[in-house]
């Protein structure tokens with residue numbers, strides 16, 4: 001999709017989890033990439049496989065999950081290869097901001113203790129993960145207090161010694177952002193980082209996050225179901241439905257001229273981005289009983305018999321800077 005080598009590249013990733021009811025085909029040839037310094041939004045309804053995809057990138061999949069095919073490359077290295085290499089990179093070069101600041105911090109440990117532990121296992125640039133020799137602890141403490149200041153936590157020295165319940169939800173999310181950015185990772189994976197917060201705090205946190213990553217040219221994979229957040233934050237977007245990549249493109253193209261019927265329907269659910277608000281009838285199918293071919297077919301008003309015959313490959317529409325997986329494109333049908 002882009003000219004330069006991507007920092008993160010996920011290609012044709014297929015992942016299954018065996019269950020008592022049958023095999024859950026959770027990811028079906030997911031494909032997208034994140035360039036250096038780029039913010040990519042990963043968008044889709046609940047149950048589309050976003051969290052599973054993040055776990056695959058971070059190397060924290062449940063034991064029973066099986067990657068059937070495909071690849072995840074980070075800085076050119078195969079993250080699905082050696083477990084040691086994967087863990088090292090996930091710890092050092094990929095920062096993670098979780099969804100819920102109310103549960104992500106352990107209530108019985110001081111904030112500083114938890115931040116120190118995370119930084120110990122990621123390390124500052126040039127330090128191996130887990131290293132605590134020399135004056136590392138002192139340097140980490142000073143660095144983390146600076147990070148708390150950068151995320152606008154009042155009286156950061158004092159905050160370092162306080163417990164999570166002594167902070168508001170917005171402040172806790174700022175602490176988690178400070179922690180995730182503390183090792184100066186190349187990539188931040190943020191799993192709906194503001195959904196647990198009120199609208200005003202959401203906006204403040206997103207603006208702060210964007211400023212912080214811009215300063216260091218850090219890339220970000222931002223999981224969200226909210227196109228308003230995409231419009232505010234993202235350079236590019238990957239739209240997922242029921243474990244399949246439907247459309248990849250720049251945020252501007254996807255928001256203003258969506259091509260895939262699913263992208264169009266998803267945008268039409270957002271009052272701020274659509275003249276006419278229309279929901280999408282039906283629900284995301286279970287990955288155990290996913291329909292054949294395009295999984296959006298049963299909910300798609302443009303659906304044809306061909307849509308259930310095979311999984312449409314990602315194709316580049318003429319003159320377009322994006323990938324779209326829809327058989328109707330191949331047949332020259334306006335979607």
Ligand SMILES: Nc1ncnc2c1ncn2[C@@H]1O[C@H](COP(=O)(O)OP(=O)(O)OP(=O)(O)O)[C@@H](O)[C@H]1O
Nearest residue numbers: 017019024026045046047048049050051052062287
């Ligand atoms: N360990 C598991 N065993 C069986 N099925 C699973 C497992 N984990 C996830 N799934 C199923 O995989 C599908 C995708 O789940 P996932 O949590 O990745 O979606 P999501 O897009 O992140 O949803 P949300 O936005 O609600 O977090 C769902 O149907 C879910 O029930």
